[in-house]
Amino acid sequence: MNKKLLVMVFFLFSMVYGQQVQVLDADTGEPISNVAIFNDARSKAAISDIDGIADLAIFTTKERITFKHLSYQTRKSSRGQILKQGNRIYMVMKAEQLDEVVMSVSKWEQQKKDIPNKIDVTGARQIEFVNPQTSADLLANTGKVFVQKSQLGGGSPMIRGFATNRLLLSVDGVRMNNAIFRGGNLQNVISIDPFAIHNTEVIFGPGSVIYGSDAIGGVMNFYTKKAEFSSSDSLLVSGHANYRFSSANTENTAHFDFNLGKRKWAFLTSATFNNFGDLTMGKHGPQSYLRTRYVVTGQGEDVLAENDRPRKQVPTGYDQINLMQKISYRPNNTWKYDLGLHYSETSDYSRYDRLIRPNGDNTGLRSAEWYYGPQKWLLGNLQMRKRGKGIFYDGLKISTAYQHFEESRNDRDFGDPVRFTTMEKVDALSANIDFENKKIGDLRLYYGGEYIYNRVSSTGSQFDRVTGGKSGAAARYPDGSTWQTTAGYLNAEYKANPNFTVLAGMRYSHVWIDATFDKTYYPFPFDDADLNNGALTTSVGFSWFPKADFQVTLNGSTGFRAPNIDDVGKIFDSEPGAVVVPNPDLEPEYAYNAELGLYRNFNDKVMLRAATYYTYLVDALVRREFQFNGQTQIDYKGEPSQVLAIQNAAKAFVYGLELGVEAFLSNNFSISSNLTFTEGVEEEEDGSDSPGRHVAPTFGDFHLVWKNQSLKADLFMNYNGSVPYKDLATSERSKDYIYAIDHEGNPYSPSWYTLNFRSQYSISQNLKVSFGLENITNERYRPYSSGIAAAGTNIVMGVGYNF
Template identity: 25%
Template sequence: MKRIVVTGLMGLVMWPALAQEDSTARELSEVVITSQRKSSALLKVPYLVETAGSKYISVYQPRTTPEALQGLNGVFVQKTNHGGGSPFVRGLTGNQLLILVDGIRLNNATFRYGPNQYLNTIDAFSIGRMEVAKGTGSVQYGSDALGGVIQVFTKEPEFSVDGNRWSGSAMGKLMSTGMEQTGRGEVQYSGKNMAAMVGVTVRHFGDLVGGDTTGMQSPSGYDEHAWDAKLKFKLSDHTGLTIAHQFLRQSYVPVYHKVVLENFRINETDPQQRMLNYAKLETAGKHAMLRQVSITASWQNSIEGRASIKNNGSTMRRERDEVNTLGLTADIYSVVSKRWTANSGVELYHDRVSSSRNDINELTGSVKSLRGLYPDGAKYGNYSIYSLHHLEWNRFSAELGARLNIFNISLTDTSLGEVSIQPSALVGNAALMYHIDKNHKIFTSVSNGYRAPNVDDMGTLGIVDFRYEVPTASLRPEKSMNAELGYKFQTAKLSGAATFFYMKLNDLITRVRMAGDSINGYPVYRKENTQEGYIWGMEATLAYRPLSGLQVSGNIAYNYGENKTSKEPMRRIPPVHGRVLASYTKSAWHVSGEWLYAGKQDRLAQGDKEDNRIPAGGTPGWKVLNLYAGLQFKSIRLNAGLQNILNEDYRTHGSGINGVGRSVWTNIQFSF
């Protein structure tokens, strides 16, 4: 009996099956599933997809999950604070970029416009693989994927074929000047019909020390602890069940620029917490129309607390927002014919928002309860049905798909009254690839996307960044139309890709200044569907392997955005950026050098000019050089990194804190 790679909504698992082995998996060992909802060789996907696997994460030891994406082709990471990290893809971020964890939406009803910190609620040490599909995703995965989709797959326990066994590991990581102290432990059980994995991570981050002229940036450090568990059951030769739990909590996470620039004595997130529980049933059937079926039920709980008090102030403001999300998804993979397969399914998500605020007088101890940032009890329903079709003939392959999404948003607000809207969206995509030969491919795609308004758009009341926001009663979905032309190739020693894209954006939900209004010294804004614009850009990557174990690679990305309504640049467009990387691996050791760079960004929207995180005249360009090395003994692995060797003082565009200066980290892991 042969084994095939069976992909459900939440990862790669190996189940015995009666079907033939997927030939694409033999041609290229790297398999992606994000962009097409099925297993495909990376070279044959008609979009650009970037990946970071567990080996990549182990070698470079990124501090956080967002930082694991830094340097991937076309991905730019902004950091509002040390405990944040918001990736930009195709010039968009925040709630215009969809994040999935094991196939389940991380985006919820309170995801903010612009940079946010939510990707950092995924424990970097629990990750098995990350994928970034650029310029596509609304048809495949629904609302918010205007810029693309980031999918995070957590580690999978493995079945045993020769009896039961236990294994595990313990890891410790230290960084100079007390900037990081991390411990991680994992235990795994492998049996013939059951496999389990449990991991625990405890972390302390000291204040971030910047480059040659910045020094220590205080307060910026925080604490974090997380644990995760995953059980897999082989119910039969064709059916498997996965049950998983994830939990992460960050405490006392300072917003550095608020303290330094806006006269706050304390401004921090406490806690930032996420919990996810899910059960996934997968089965491989003999019937062609039900070749693979995956059903997932999930419950996700997100909590964000905030504490703030001004210098010389006497009132501590404590806010708490909680979102409970119930999800139910089903995906069916069908073999219509030898050259025609399809993925079809439904996705149902329901959010309930709880929001509160207490103003505490530190002199008298009195507590005043007020409306939270969002209307308490707001509900957000997200329901969709989709069908994706994968076609092949001669030297061509094609992707065609459509999704119908219906939303039900209801909230009660003192200023708006009872509000209920039911926006909807019907979107489609089409991609065509011409296979010049097995090593060279040309592709083009056209797709439209959307982002439905959420509770954050409609119900925000309070201080956000450097402004005061008030609620709005009626909004429409944001819409995009994306066109792309690209080329991919892979030979024994050389591989690469290049693409040009153009994205048109309509009905953008933007903050509009209420003329003459001011609250507590902050200008007053409200969100409206007022603007349209476009973003175009180019991306290229090249890798050369002249010798066994040696690889030299580089990438570059450029985005240009224009707001046609206000006749100015789009907000927060990243500068030209990229990476050059050289690495050598020899059996038990490895060494690599990395050069990260970004150009100056002085094409600024008015909102950028008003943002106190962006220097007057724009963000200067920068270059950072890092070195990494590792050594593997029998059961001990050592890794080390020397970061920012030249001690460059730099800041990624739009960030509220500078990058790390010259520093050293070491990591040791014991396996048993």
């Protein structure tokens, strides 16, 4: 009796559930909703629900069934075959999606095809395949963003001739730029965990209408993974575990995240641990890049030691930990609350480019120690979102955030017992309110307001390693200084017809700085800096499809950057024999930009993209010669030093061309390539000019990609053009120790290319392994303006498990 009952239950279970299929994404395993399912005669049809599930009861066992979705390649199968495959069918996403949705331009979802700005999107499946070491490497792997590195623990993006505090970073919509983001190279992007990123959106060109100050050259938005709700009453449990190894710096990285979801509550916990060893450079290249000597300190004495492995860049290794916690609450279909907590901390890490500086007579090294203390970043972000019609909106988002930044600099000259330390901390508060309104016919409005407050804590000290004595020293910034801004913006999208969309916007921002200078160590000729500046920025552009497969975009915009505490109040050594001093008499710099874009799709087989732009920067904040109390030289750390300061002393223009191609030669084989040309010049007040410091050399990539449902492989080349001496910025020419030397004895940046391979194989739907071989020909090279040579031949292996 029990056996008969068991057979009947099994039969009924097979009848009910054997007629259902779940449609899943072949790369991510996520369910696909709204998949059309029909037979050859189109006389029977079904559609998948939000969980990707559809009922196939109307189809016979051997009947041919088609699965079709706008974003995926069409699949065909039969009910019998699907049953053998566990009632699951996997679909592969199409390579090109014109209906892709982005959020960066208005902070609300918009069709990418309607936006006149150039935006590069890197999604979760591509991030997983690229498997980057840091978020800086993730940007570099797009082939559209140039990344400079002064040390292994770094990565400073350059976009369209601008970098550092002229680019804006944001995480989940929260501005990461703070009051001490400097004009020199920045490392803050490495605080963002690449394993926690769901997708990135990079806006090329000014984004000040939405993001305010600093968004002159572009905006880099990182959107992290979200906590997932359950679609049923049962508890949803899922997660990922990953391990990554790279041979060039004996990297060991471990990551895990897990998600618990109910219908109304969801929790996501993520953690990543990195251990990076000293980086080994390539074998074939300039001899001057080799690390032949380094400083060893013992028993109170600095000694130059010979490096028996001169390709090993000693010291460059460091450790890092990243933690993230997401909590989401959805009481109904109208409201949603999201709490995000992020924490990142590195160990001490050396600034390698300072450790290879020669001393004055080139007989030794200038520094015995030069390292950053732990770089810490904490972000707490509470977002409330309302969907549904209000009096003045159809969507509402309120976001409040607190961030804490901490960093320090520690340096000691060779043979000098005194180590100088400066410690900086920034507490940042922000509040945003954003509205979406689409009530007025074909006009869609986005508007909102923002308030940001930064407080800077800065201290200085000196430590005598012989006597053990510790005393005070000049701080890097005015301690207790504040930077704050408030703004309001309005953005409008007007769809004149299905093929023509106009996007226009304006924003007014006001910025205040309050800083009091400590005259204990330097007799400043002023007591404080009290800046009060406003800026109006605008943008207007259109996206036009004269034919379904041809798109033209045109965009004009303005951007601005208000002086921050780093511009107004910094005192530090920029290079041997030069010191930067405060300058409280600064005004914002403004950028005017025009951009033309073209896109052509040839039968979904070949896609061509091109964009050209011109940006003009006025009242540019640049470092130039200055006088301090009427003197052009002052004593700094016991050395006579030329006085420099940030000033509104130049104009600049940058122009360029960006090209891209994708070609799909078959269902499995494709090629893609990107190429970027940039030119830029800074014009001085006296009429002279010089090359722009952050104008990257010509760079590009070329990929050959093969893919089926289990394996994806990519053979690719990265390329960088040369920067001859005549095109080096004046500030770069003095750093001859990081450059190669040409036949005339002048520093320059040589061209280089690397041949690389990466692959990912799905052993099962849950288990994936990856293998990569970078710089196969073992080239020795330094990307432009970088202080550290890149990795030589590098084996990269990874394994990931989803549950």
